[in-house]
Amino acid sequence: MTPTGLSDRNSTAPRLHAGLLDRPRLSNHARDLGRYRLVVVHAPAGSGKTSLLSQWAHALRADGQPVAWYAASDRHREHLPLADCLMHSLNRLDQPDETTSSTRDEGADADMRLLARLRDAAGPAGGQIRLTIILDDFHLIEGDAETRTLTRILAAGFERLTLVVAGRNRPALPLGRYRLAGELLELSSRELQFSEDEVQSFFRSGIGQDLSHEEARILQQSTEGWAAGLRLTSLIENAPNSSFLRSAPAGSQREYAEYFLDEVIAGLPEQLCQFLELTSVLEALTPELCDAVTGLEGSAALLAQIESDQLFLTEMAGSHRWYKYHQLFREFLQARLRARAPTELPALHLRASEWFIRANMPFDAVHHAFRANRPEQAAALIEGYCTFDYLSYGRFDTYSHWMAQLPRESREARPLLMFLMVWRYINLRQFLKAEQILQTLAQGQHDRGPLGQAPEKTRMNISGRIDLMRALIGAYGGDMVAARRHIDAIPDDGLDALPFGQVDLLSIHAYVALHEGDLDRAERLTWRAHTIYDELGCHWGHVHSLCIAGISYLDRCRLADAERVLAMAMTIARQHFSDTSYMVALPSALQGQLAQMMGEAAKAEALWLAALQSENTQVPGLWERKLIPVVGLVRLYDQQGRDYEATTLLRRFHRAAIEEEDLRMEFRLSIEAADRALRGGDISAAQDGLGRVLRQESDARLRFGPDIWQIWEPFGVLLARAARAGLLGGDPEVMLTTLSETAKSQGRTASELFCRSVLAGLVAQPDHELDRLRHDIRSVGLKEAVPLPCARPAVPAAVTGAAETGLPWRLRAAGITPREMEVLMLMRSGAPNHEIGLTLGININTVKTHTKSIFAKLNVRNRTEAVVLITPLLKDAGALDLR
Template sequence: MVSSLSISCGVLVSQQTSLINRRLLPPRASHGVVNRPRLTMLSQMLTQHRLALVHAPAGSGKTTLLSQWHEALRESGVLAIWYSASEDDRDPLGFADGVIRAVEITVSSSGAAIPSLDQPDALARLVTILSERAAAGPIALFIDDYHLAEGGDGGETINRILSARVSQLTIVLASRHRPSIPIGRLRVSGEMIEVPVEDLRFNEAETENFFKLASSVSLTADESRQMLDYTEGWAAGLRLASLVLTRTPEALAISVPVGSHRAFAEYFLEEVILGLPEAVHTFLSKTSILDTLNASLCNAVTGRDDGNEMLSFLDEAQLFIAALPGTQRWYKYHHLFQEFLQARLYAEARADLSDLHSRAGQWFIENGSPMDAVRHAFLARRPDWAAELIEGYCLYDYLSHGRFETFSRWMQQLPREAREERPLLLFLQIWRSINLRRFPQAEQTLRTIEAAAADPGNRMSNIARSTGLDVAGRLHLMRALIGAYGGDLAAGLDHIRQLEGRELDQLAFGQVDLDSIHSYLAFHKGDLELAERLTWRANGIYDGMACHWGGIHSRCIAAMSYLARGWIGEAEHVIRDTLQVADRNFEQHSYMVALPSALLGIIVYNQGDLAQAERLWLLAIPSEKATDVSGLCERVLIATVGLARLYDMSGRSDEATALLVRASRRAYESEDFRLEFQLAVERADRLFRQGNAAEGRREWERLLLQLPEARRRYPTSSWQIWDPFAVVESRFLSEIGQTEAAVEGLKLVAQAARQQGRVSSELQIGRFIEQLEKAGPSDAGSEHPELKHLLDYYLNPLPTSMAQTVHNANIVRNAGAGMLTQREEDVLELLKWGLSNGDIARRLNINLNTVKTHTKNIFSKLGVKSRTQAVLKTMPND
């Protein structure tokens, strides 16, 4: 189950960041910005291209140009989105997540952010949001300082957006160097605009105009040429020179360094700093540690109360400080100026840096921005404090929004001793390991906690007592979770029994997760009433926290319980609502969408909609390339078994066999014993259903080899394991002439199901008993007409109504019989679902160009010109 904080966890646990996001709007244009039509007029061409790239060294005027373009497009009615990358965007998740926030805040007046999970989810979600919005009009996505993100996630994010070929979307990048994304094809095809450093350099006329606007000193034509020679048209160099000349006009006659921007900058920056009052100089040095500044934050860092006056002075003096838009007065230093100031600070006051960063971190905590506080705690070289801040303030954000990669990066930065003295951080690390099915790693961390907790006088034990953390209870809770995810239900239930009658603490991984995990294990035990009560109690807390992970899990457990009771209508209502939540907040192929999709597939299959059931089950099965298939076993099991049976019904037995083989191999390789065992049961059952008794017996014998381990892991009450096993066993007994024993065994299974209120199982097994006894159809199940085809789950052959449904499906599939090849039919099926060529290529594991060739052949053979025509032509006639 998902782990999360309860409402009462932490001082600021439910407090959202109160600061404006200072990276979602471009800096305001400063005084003296020259309009250079040869560059600014390019804004009129941006929406005609997929990519605009501005790459040049620091101080070349990239941000200024992008700001001018942004304003021009915004005034022309184009949706212009701005995002300034930072060092944080090197995190694999951070960049895509940050861009999503920029898009959402720009588009939505509410300013609500979209929760994001692991990197693939965030990337796909970003593409979806951009595609949906671009359908309403052109979009320009501006990303400043892109070089800060590219070393981490940025390259993949931009590649994914470009590969999606979103219509009416232009990406505008500013970077200190030419990015590594493949731009050659875009350049050749004329789909990009490129502005290199040579184009950003000021020419002679622009230099002369700049000094007229930016300083009180007017240069002659000769002096302009001289300044152009000094600066080589470098924007930052011109700005620096103007600052110096305003104070010391004769400085132009002094010989200055040439041929090196860095040397030139340092020369003039020294001149600028030397001309400032000592108080300003001190203020600049101390506040240079900040990415963005406001008066209150500056006062906290400097220990003074003149932050507002200082910032106003710097703004008016144009000392490389830019005001950020918004109602609050935030500023940022120009990168070049900040780097210069920091170099001086590090050289002059190395011992004071920790104190400055500590003050900044404390201010961010007090003002509701814990992520910034953690960053400054690390910069202050105070890992103990960083660990305390993460544990006390940041867990809600990661548990609710799934920012686990950021948490993992922080954990790697923490020294071992700082990490291992914080029990809540270790429990989060354990949960993450379990979710990724890294059970030995999770158990190793559990043993670390267990050993530390044995000493009541150590730091971890003291922290646990001071925070009210129930370490002993949580050890049982995490091991129950390992049992639930790892397929050892007996072990999971044993640890839940150890917690019987015990209320855990209300911190992360506390009582709400105990209810959630307990509900899942109670469902498997057959105590449906307890499962429903616990899961809905947990769901109320998850919903109150906007923790979508936990809410989806809880609703899915409730729906599984309703299906077991035969309450199809109630289950459908819950699952459709759950799937809407999942679709809004998670990527299409994520586990959180896959689980409710698998369950909804059961419902629409029961209704006879085979095409929809197939689509949902295909969506639930993880791709072949996925390395970590997280979550509950039901996600894969339901979809795989359902698809295999559907394929058999549709005359696609080869596909069913291949699907079961692939899934079984993957279960074996990933050491997922529960999935491996249940798929082995299904393979044996299938062979008997198909009348292949000899192979069925051999599969049964192989299954018996796994039986001792299965009996150890799964108590007799684990009905989802043993009901299907009892059916296979009865088929085997019937084959060897022991039908009476087979029937008697099944009657006991049906009786247990009836006692537990599992109507679906009782009726399904009752129907199968009738088939074994060769009795005529009875009225069993007539009181539950909503179960429809689910009542025939164990039967073979197909009932007449379902056979007719399959026949109609085959009519659609075989449209153009004798013309389409098998692969072309596969492509046609996926075209009907609305998949893109790229999605079809990934689904069928073939080349994109091959998909295009198959599509052309389909159009030609069917005599159509579009996808829509092909789909309509292959629809069955009523």
């Protein structure tokens, strides 16, 4: 099954028809578009926006300048972000005769892919070529997400890019900013209105009729220069016995349009009128589609006649002949159809749906099935044709929208759709919603209703899939005990043969086995899953399975194997997902760990920071994509003396875990914070942190089995350090030796070496033991034991309780307290108030109180004056800067 393709009918500028009047005051703007970053054209329907944009596009191309065109469609908004549609149009500049498949991620992720593409096409390279992107009918899709996409394009400041946006409404873009900078050209309905002279030229060139100045004035006033109104007027004026111009019409613009359209329709052959009405249910037309919908042949000839007669039909060039009615004309035709034959509408939409399926355009097919009021048909199409796109390319929002339109009985008749909705909620960490659907499934499978009959019809193992989903909730939510319990509840013969069942079981089982320390089983299962995902072309599953193998190889210290599989995962992720997506972040986090193990600190930092760019993505995914970068960066920063950065990062993600009720991440970062305090010799902070960890321990024991080494190994190291510092009882050597021997028995070489390295730092070891440790580390290619075992440097005196002895005498004389000195030093580093509060563990009001006191004591008015005053004093006193 191939991914759903975007038709190129929306990405080609309309042809310039013979009757189009050239208005130089507007068309000549094509020569000046390069002076502007943003061009906005907004006017009511039928004002000539598309015709003008088409003139610009053809003029620019004739001058050798590239133009990417996209005519927006509200149907596309249902399943594709604007960035993907613009990417399709850009790709057609390189492949004008081919249809580009849509294999993108959603939302902001798609935006970043587009920006990367534009950097290549419109960046600061030399030459006179300037890219113009023309976005027509923006009002059909305008929303917060689409406006944000355009804002990001403009904010990127591409030197060789002009963005043209046209629609019925003034877009919600920062027009004032660009107008002030001289980078905006704005054309409204007033500029697009025909002048009296242009009305005369229009009638002279269109129908060969010379209007008097008075006739032109009356017509211009009655139509307010509206292009569509003039077009309608010219058609009727050209009819025999026309006397329209003898008196001006009355009524609103809409009534005016409907009046003339009715007169035009009345003069057409009955067959043509019927064709127009029947095909008005379509947003875009081809001869083959029209044949299928009308049930008649000869649509190609009729469309050619309509185009030739210029009956409000625009042809879109491309590999197939696609047409589009003028929107007002289409609305009028639909009103006539509803009045004449309302019972025919469902059948017309149903035939359209069937044609789109044959044309491999399932999203359009689902759209028309809903319009036909056939929810069962829509549900069948979603299940039969759209599951691949949903699972492989993350079309989650589209699927959610469809599910909301389906009545309950249609959803429950197809449990696979309900399981896919559960899968969506799990990825969003909305576990309660997921569990509610699972309870409905569990109760319904024993009833006589649709759910109870589904296993017989579909041979679906509903009970097994419920356990699979609950195992997934446990693994994603951190309850590994529950995950193991539900995996074990699935029969040995596995799940059914329906899509995305058995393979997901293999994948989640591999992940749980990895956390339990059974690396052999984890690798065996993940490679089986990888083979199936590869055959299916399921890219997210492909990346996941490779990353699980990569995690195992990293802890086995099979660095060459880890490098190979993670490179494969990253290649697949970058091909099919954006650079800030979760699917790119996960292999990036693991590649950062590999770089750190090989002693490449700068590379590790870059990869980890890149992985954390996706922290606001809607899909949290596996916890490794956050845990590894956060812990790795904190320890790296400590090793390099970047204490402030380490503190801020750790506190930010610890607080986020609390807010998200992510107990696993919260507990693990609490362990890290306490361990970090011990590494830095801050006994007071270590006592507080250790107390917090021990208070959470009982809840953690219930959720994380004793074999979950990613939790209990760091916990054991913390206890050993605490025992060495005299905060707890026990023998740190015995504790760490037990941990290292357990890791060794499971083949987790990196963990074994780390525990031995910590032991060497806490308890004096004989020289031969140290030599053996160094040999073992070098023999597997490590530059460092993983994670970084080093103690962080002492915190500079200026930001500790010892600040009193390091204060310059002038600051002491001014009455600056040690706490105020801490605030001052953080001010000097550029930290805002909220970060000062986070670093010092005080609320923002207390920070403001200290700041006011500092300003009063130093007799300064603001931060800048305070920093300028204390900098030479600190240098004289030899105080350390805070990095």
